[in-house]
Amino acid sequence: MVISVxxxxxxxEQAETDWVNLVAQxxxxxxxxxxxxxFRHFAPRVKGFLMKSGxxxxxxxxxxxDVMAVLWQKSHLYDPARASVATWVFTxxxxxxxxxxxxxxxxxxxxxxWGPEAEPDQADVFEMQRESERLGDAVARLPEKQRVLIERxxxxxxxxxxxxxxxxxPLGTIKxxxxxxxxxxxHVMD
Amino acid sequence: MTIRHHLSEQxxxxxxxxxxxxxxxxxxxxxxxxxxxxxxxxxxxxxxxGAVIDAGGGxxxxxxxxxxxxxxxxxFPREAARLPVRAQGVLPTPLAxxxxxxxxxxxxxxxxxxxxxxxxxxxxxxxxxxxxxxxGAAMPGHGHGGLELTMVLQGAFLDEGRRYGVGDVEIxxxxxxxxxxxxxxxxxxxxxxxxxxxxxxGLLPRLAQPFFRI
Numbered sequence: 001m002v003i004s005v006x007x008x009x010x011x012x013e014q015a016e017t018d019w020v021n022l023v024a025q026x027x028x029x030x031x032x033x034x035x036x037x038x039f040r041h042f043a044p045r046v047k048g049f050l051m052k053s054g055x056x057x058x059x060x061x062x063x064x065x066d067v068m069a070v071l072w073q074k075s076h077l078y079d080p081a082r083a084s085v086a087t088w089v090f091t092x093x094x095x096x097x098x099x100x101x102x103x104x105x106x107x108x109x110x111x112x113x114w115g116p117e118a119e120p121d122q123a124d125v126f127e128m129q130r131e132s133e134r135l136g137d138a139v140a141r142l143p144e145k146q147r148v149l150i151e152r153x154x155x156x157x158x159x160x161x162x163x164x165x166x167x168x169x170p171l172g173t174i175k176x177x178x179x180x181x182x183x184x185x186x187h188v189m190d
Numbered sequence: 191m192t193i194r195h196h197l198s199e200q201x202x203x204x205x206x207x208x209x210x211x212x213x214x215x216x217x218x219x220x221x222x223x224x225x226x227x228x229x230x231x232x233x234x235x236x237x238x239x240g241a242v243i244d245a246g247g248g249x250x251x252x253x254x255x256x257x258x259x260x261x262x263x264x265x266f267p268r269e270a271a272r273l274p275v276r277a278q279g280v281l282p283t284p285l286a287x288x289x290x291x292x293x294x295x296x297x298x299x300x301x302x303x304x305x306x307x308x309x310x311x312x313x314x315x316x317x318x319x320x321x322x323x324x325x326g327a328a329m330p331g332h333g334h335g336g337l338e339l340t341m342v343l344q345g346a347f348l349d350e351g352r353r354y355g356v357g358d359v360e361i362x363x364x365x366x367x368x369x370x371x372x373x374x375x376x377x378x379x380x381x382x383x384x385x386x387x388x389x390x391x392g393l394l395p396r397l398a399q400p401f402f403r404i
Binding site: 026027030032035036039040043044045046047048049051052057060061064065068069072073074075076077082083084086087088089090091093094095097098102103104105106107108109110111112113114115116132135136139140150151153154156158159160161163164169171172174175176178179182183186189 | 200201203204206207208209210211212214215216218219220222223226227229230231233234235236237238239240241242243244245246247248249250251252255256258259260262263264266267268269270271272273274276277282283284285287288312313337
C-alpha cells in the first residue's frame with residue numbers, strides 16, 4: 001500500500017516536471033509534438049473551467065484554443081521557479097475569460113523574465129513544482145464545503161465583495177518559494 | 191522604497207479569481223509592479239487557481255481540435271525571450287500603458303482647491319483616476335458607498351495618523367470617513383479607484399460632484 005502510494009507520487013512528480021520540460025521544448029525548439037501533448041492535457045481542462053464560468057460549449061472551445069495559442073507564443077514568459085504549468089495556464093484562461101465574458105482589459109503587473117540568457121535554478125524549479133503538487137493534494141483534502149467555495153470563487157460565481165479571504169489554506173510555503181524566486185530574478189535583472 | 195501598506199488577502203484572492211473591476215485591477219497591477227511581497231502572495235493565490243483547474247474535470251474538445259490547434263500555431267511566430275522593459279519614470283508600467291506615457295502625458299483637469307485629476311478609461315463598474323494634490327493640501331473629506339483604493343505614486347499623504355508613501359495602498363470602505371492630506375514638502379500624486387460614487391460631507395463638493403465625476 002505504502003509502496004503504491006509512493007509510486008503514484010513519483011509518477012505524479014515526473015508528470016508535473018514533464019509539463020515544464022514540454023513548455024521548454026516549445027520555447028526552445030518550437031516542438032509541435034510537445035505542444036500537442038500539452039494541448040491534450042490542458043485544453044479540455046481550460047474548456048471545462050470556462051464552461052463552469054458560464055461560457056457556452058462553443059465559446060469555451062474557441063477560448064481554449066486561444067489559451068493554448070498564447071501558451072505557444074508566450075512560452076518564454078513562463079517561469080517554472082514561480083509557477084506550475086497548470087497555474088500559468090490558469091492565469092491565461094482567467095484573463096481570456098475576463099476578455100471574452102466581461103469585455104474588459106486586464107492590466108498586468110510589469111513583466112519579469114529571465115531574459116534571453118539567464119535560467120532559473122533547477123532546484124528552485126523542482127521545489128516549486130513539488131510545492132504546487134502538495135497544494136493540489138491539500139485542496140483535494142479540504143472539507144467539501146470549503147473546497148466548493150474556492151472552486152466557485154475561481155469559476156467567477158462570487159463577486160469581489162462576496163469573496164472572503166480564506167483562512168487555513170496552505171499557501172505560506174508556496175508564497176515563500178515565489179518570493180525567493182523573485183529575489184533571485186531581481187538579482188539577475190539588476 | 192519601503193512599502194508599508196499592502197493589498198489585503200481579500201483583494202488578492204478576488205484578483206486571482208478575476209473578479210475585480212478593471213479600475214481595481216489597475217491598482218493591483220501597479221502595486222504588484224513595485225511590491226514583490228504582494229506579487230508572491232498573488233502568485234500563491236494563482237497557484238490555488240492552478241490547483242482548481244488541474245483537478246477540475248476536463249470537457250472533451252472537438253475531434254479535430256488538436257489538428258486545428260497545430261495548424262494554427264504553425265502560422266504563429268513564437269515571441270523571442272527578451273529582457274523586460276522597465277518603466278524609468280514615475281508611473282509604473284501598467285499605469286503608463288493607460289496614460290500613454292509618463293506624468294508629462296497626463297491631461298490634468300482642476301477640481302478646485304489646487305487639486306487636479308485625470309480620469310483613466312476603464313470599464314464602468316468602477317472608476318480610476320490620477321490625483322495631484324499640492325503639498326499640505328487636503329482632499330475633500332469623504333465617505334464611501336463602496337470600496338476605494340488609493341496608491342501613492344509620488345510624494346506622500348497622511349490620513350488618520352498614518353503615512354502613505356510611494357507604493358503604499360490605502361484601502362477604504364463604507365465605514366471610512368477620512369481626509370487624506372498631502373505631506374508638506376512636495377506635491378502628492380496618487381492613483382485612486384472606487385467602485386461607487388464617493389459621498390462628500392460638505393455641501394459644495396456634493397454639488398460639484400456630477401461635473402467632476404469623482
